[in-house]
Amino acid sequence: MSEFDADLFVIGAGSGGVRAARIAAGYGARVMVAEEFRVGGTCVIRGCVPKKLLVYAARFDHAFEDAAAFGWSLGTPAHDWRALIAAKDREIARLEKIYRANLERAGVTVIAERAVFEDDHTVLLKGSGRRIRARNILIATGAHPIRPVFPGCELAATSNEAFDLDRLPRRVVVQGGGYIALEFAGIFKGLGAEVTVVHRGERVLRGFDEDIRLAIQKEMETQGIRFRLSETIRAAARADAGLRIELAGGDEIEADLLMAATGRMPNTSGLGLENTGVALDPRGAVAVDAVSRTSVAHIFAVGDVTGRVALTPVAIREGHAVADGLFGGRLEAVDYGAIPTAVFTEPEIGTVGATEAEARAGGAPIDIYKTSFRPMKATLSGRDTKVFMKLVVDGESDRVLGVHIIGEAAAEMVQCLAIAVKMGAKKADFDATMALHPSAAEELVTLRTKWQPG
């Protein structure tokens, strides 16, 4: 009999943990996974999936408004927030069931409890008090939203609560300038709320291409979303009709909901890591090497808890790689080059590869191609919106280093373009590609003039 109860014990059944568990079990390993909340993790339960469902709901706003220009006559549309949340909950329950069934079908033992380390090989299940000895352990505990600290900050909701509000707030203040902040600003606006974004930076979406940062703010302002930039919240308090939010600059805003979208922290505290030799990095994330191994040779970590790239497909790829490495004899580093990402604002952003600033930082000559135009749909509807596209090209090799798009279906375009960027496509390959007409994406293969500053 083995001295271990499991070949792999996975802590956390989110994107990374579920994938690692299933692949490991597929290799014949004895796998257990502990989940303290709901199988599926952040992405399925309170991240990507419910977010996108709410984004779909919010986008009907523009569809209804634009419809008249195409000959439709509609009554006054009304929205039922509770019906939306109930539908979203049904879909998430369905997905959770599928995730659980897939794990079980693969032969993984799913344990609905919190698991913490007792030592390098032992986890304690907090509910039952059972101890499990595992040959290998994978930390896939994800991250949690943080609240900024100011008097009354406990009145702020985070993305966790925002998915389950019992009614649609009429006036919303979103604190933060990252993608989650902007996506929720768009959701609430689309569903009819007045929205103000308060962000301490001068611009939203740090890390994105500067042109994208400016253009998306303009688009959102055109729709009536207010931005208070270089500004922070000093205090929040209950007021008669909701919340009174005091800004550091002295202004006050009345709101029904204050949502903090100011960042996420790896879930490492209370995990018993002090009972192991697992080291954390200075930001409190689990420190790992290129193959996701921690400072203890048989303990691995993947996904948001490692503070690398906090995206679902990345966590999945990392979890898959750990399982391949441990049980498939292929211990390989994940390739983090050219990860496509989207921001599901209205209009949405899709981006892959280097920003202009990143490309220029290398010192090599960089060519920029960009265009901004009115989408065809807006010619009839009259909607004040622009598609923006930008290619960042290496001036010497002609390789396309980055693609940045704002516009309808930008995420879908960029997922496909990511293949070309990943393969090392050159601008000449884009030029040689026949356009698909009429589409917005055809502009990407017809950009001929280098952008000249000034």
Ligand SMILES: Cc1cc2nc3c(=O)[nH]c(=O)nc-3n(C[C@H](O)[C@H](O)[C@H](O)COP(=O)(O)OP(=O)(O)OC[C@H]3O[C@@H](n4cnc5c(N)ncnc54)[C@H](O)[C@@H]3O)c2cc1C
């Ligand atoms: C609002 C929002 C929108 C997002 N949108 C996108 C998007 O559009 N695209 C995208 O790619 N990414 C998106 N993300 C990010 C994405 O959700 C995460 O990167 C991804 O879920 C990380 O997967 P993970 O496996 O590391 O952790 P998680 O999916 O967070 O899973 C960790 C799991 O571990 C469990 N757990 C923690 N500690 C313990 C313990 N001690 N014992 C047992 N269980 C434990 C947790 O309950 C959780 O279920 C979004 C995130 C948020 C918050």
